[in-house]
Amino acid sequence: MPDPRRGIPRTDQVLADPRLREAVDRLGARLVKGAVVAAQQRCRGGEIEPAAVADAAVASLPAGATTLRRVVNATGVVVHTNLGRAPLSRAAVDAVRTAAGATDVELDLITGRRGRRGRGALEALAAPVPDAGAVHVGNNGAAALALVTRVLARGGRSVVIARGELVEIGDGFRIPELLESVGARLREVGTTNRVRLSDYAAAVDSDTAFVLKVHPSNFTVSGFTSSVSVRELTELGLPVVVDIGSGLLTPHPRLPNEPDATTVLRAGADLVTASGDKLLGGPQAGLLLGEADLVERLRRDPFARALRVDKLTLAALEATLTGPTPPVPAALSSRPDDLRPRARMICSALPPGIEPEVVDSEGVVGGGGAPDVVLPSVAIALPECLAGPLRGGEPPVVGRLERGRLLLDLLAVTPDDDGDLVAAVRRTAGDAAGHEER
Known part of the structure; x- marks a missing residue:
């Protein structure tokens, strides 16, 4: 044959x-x-x-030319670091498409001469924080803090920081190591749980570059504690730099203990650094807001060039700030009464054999933000055995396991994704039933 x-x-x-x-x-x-x-x-x-x-x-063949896959985030974690932190709004996605081609990112179309890079994004960032004399954008939150430290503490000058604020920012990276990597010397003051203004004052000398206050965003210390406010630190007569971490520009009613740029600047901070892809709900970026002369000094330093953001980030950041409410702020504002009707509709569209059930749930902010805040939510409970197949489906659906059940929490699922979630569960449940029959 x-x-x-x-x-x-x-x-x-x-x-x-x-x-x-x-x-x-x-x-x-x-x-x-x-x-x-x-x-x-x-x-x-x-x-x-x-x-x-x-x-x-x-x-x-894959759907696109990248190995990254769109995922439905049903974990109940609004800013999920492993899932790319903040999902962009439709306006931001459209802005990225526009910026993908030739753009006027550094060209003044009126004069035909070189223009200010990212002018629109910088103006959009400054608008909600009028207390900032100027703003600048780097490629992530750590970059913003590194730029400040490298420029202000150049020559091995010291930075004064409380011991309780020497935090690990994720994946093994730590604030003290970041500061030392760009040439600063650290003067640690106080203890893990308590620090006083007198501790700072005793550490300040003619070689001190600035005082740094870091918000311990991914943990809380309670009990016998004390800290020093930004307003008190300004009494030391040195620049005060505050890393607020998660990127709130103004106070948020559901996050009363989360610092924001406006409040910190009004308290007297000279510079504020933050991330753009957390609570702001935008692309990965390092936000820098503060006193105009200091910001300009940072912007013109040669090291700033190494941390420069690309045109896609600038476009997405501007659209995040000027467009409709992005998914992260929308999720933070959602209530169980908003989510429960959606959960019921999804449940009614699922096969009864898997016994879907609408249950109350508790979500979290994630991304190192507001670790003590619980966000009431609503989830769909399914058999635990569907977790793996749903992660491997198209699109992948990632939930969380709790007390022997798979919970698909709707807190971070946009209404536009409800149809894909239903289709994924139906397909997975059908495959599981067919496998059992064989």
């Missing part, structure tokens, strides 16, 4: 399929050719027939 594998179509024949020609335009020749070669290999192994090679190659 002739070997059926001899009938495997050549690569160029398979690539001539109209579906794969279109995919080359969308995904690139390298990725599509790889899918074809993999399908041919399956045919050589006897898994598929030669006539099915093109179909198998098409079926294996």
Whole structure:
């Protein structure tokens, strides 16, 4: 008998399929050719027939030319670091598409001369914080603090900071190591749980560059504690830099203990640093707001060039600040009464065999923000065995396991994702039922 594998179509024949020609335009020749070669290999192994090679190659193609996958965040964690922190608003996504091509990011179209880079984004950042004399944007929160430290503490000058604020900011990175990596010397004051103004005053000398206050955003210390306010620190007569962490520009009613840029600047801080992809709900960026001369000094330092954001970030940040409410602030403002009707509709669309149930839930802010705040929410309870298959589906749905059940919490799920969530659960439940029958 002739070997059926001899009938495997050549690569160029398979690539001539109209579906794969279109995919080359969308995904690139390298990725599509790889899918074809993999399908041919399956045919050589006897898994598929030669006539099915093109179909198998098409079926294996990703939706886009990136290995990143869109995920439905049903964990109840609003700012989930492992899921990319803040999801962008539609306005921000549209702005990124606009910025992806040639733009006037550094061109004054009226004069034809070089313009101020990111003018629109900077104006949008300054608008809600009129107490800031000037603003600047770096590529993340750690970069903003590193820029401040490198410039103000140049030459090995010291930075005074309370021991209880020497925090780890995630993935093993720590504030003291960050400061020392750009040349600063640390003067630690107080104890883990208590610090006084006199401790700071005793550590200040002619070599002190500034006093740093870091909000311990990802933990709380309670009991026998004391700290020194920003207003008290200004009495030392040195620049006061405050890293507020999560990026609130103004007070938020549901987060009363979370510092915001406006309040901190009004208390007398000279500079405020924060992240743009947490509570602000924008792209990854380091926000820097404060006294105009200091901000300009930082902006013009050569090190600022190494931390510069690209045009996509500038576009997304501006749209986040000027457009409709982004998903993160929307989630923070949602209430169980808003979520429960959606949960009931989703439940009614799911197969009764998996016994879906609408239950009360508790979400959290996440991303190192407001660790002591519980956000009342609503979830859909499903069998625990669906957790893995849902994570591996399309799109992946990530929930959380609690007391033997899988909870799909709607706090961070936008209404636009409800249909995809239903389809994913129905498909997963159907696959599970079919597997049991076999």
